[in-house]
Amino acid sequence: MRVQVTGHHVDITPGLRSFVEGKLEKLEEFYPKLRAVSVVVTVEKYRHTAEIHFHADGVEMSAKKTTKDMYASIEEAVSALQQQAAKRKDRLHTSAALRRTAAHEAKTRSRATAKKGAAEEAAVPKPKVVRVRGNSAKSITLDEAIEALEESGKQHLLFRDAASGAVQLLFRREDGHYGLAEA
Numbered sequence: 001m002r003v004q005v006t007g008h009h010v011d012i013t014p015g016l017r018s019f020v021e022g023k024l025e026k027l028e029e030f031y032p033k034l035r036a037v038s039v040v041v042t043v044e045k046y047r048h049t050a051e052i053h054f055h056a057d058g059v060e061m062s063a064k065k066t067t068k069d070m071y072a073s074i075e076e077a078v079s080a081l082q083q084q085a086a087k088r089k090d091r092l093h094t095s096a097a098l099r100r101t102a103a104h105e106a107k108t109r110s111r112a113t114a115k116k117g118a119a120e121e122a123a124v125p126k127p128k129v130v131r132v133r134g135n136s137a138k139s140i141t142l143d144e145a146i147e148a149l150e151e152s153g154k155q156h157l158l159f160r161d162a163a164s165g166a167v168q169l170l171f172r173r174e175d176g177h178y179g180l181a182e183a
Helices: 014-024 070-123 142-152
Strands: 002-008 036-044 047-056 059-067 156-161 167-172 178-182
Touching: 002 014, 014 036, 014 070, 036 070, 047 070, 059 070, 142 156, 142 167, 142 178
Parallel strands: 002 036
Antiparallel strands: 036 047, 047 059, 156 167, 167 178
């Protein structure tokens, strides 16, 4: 980590520099790959200001605090940076955890529906074809077939057309008319 300490209207003593570097070590807990940290300390009358900027992998944060004591200003600025770093790291972990949880739930849901679908398919028996023996198709005209369909009350009637000899299916439509299908 490269630390640059600059002073405006104040001399940077070795004690002040070591204090700043010691406080900045706490930031390395959150971002072990800290690249550059710049600290600007300023004194104007009774106001002592510490402004800290740091650059880590893709992250830039800064904090500026002013108090009556230079050391207190530095501590407060470092504390503010720690809060920012913790909040950012928590947000990243939380959002990543939510994405992982959502993906896990979606995968579990899809597996459950696949198992449920397979179980339902296994539970529902396949329909069987039941052969019904009846009279063979009678040779009648279309008008006679309509009368026979009306009398029977059924939905369809299979018959052989007397004129052509083709097998035809007469059925009731939902609109009240009749449909005729030829085989």
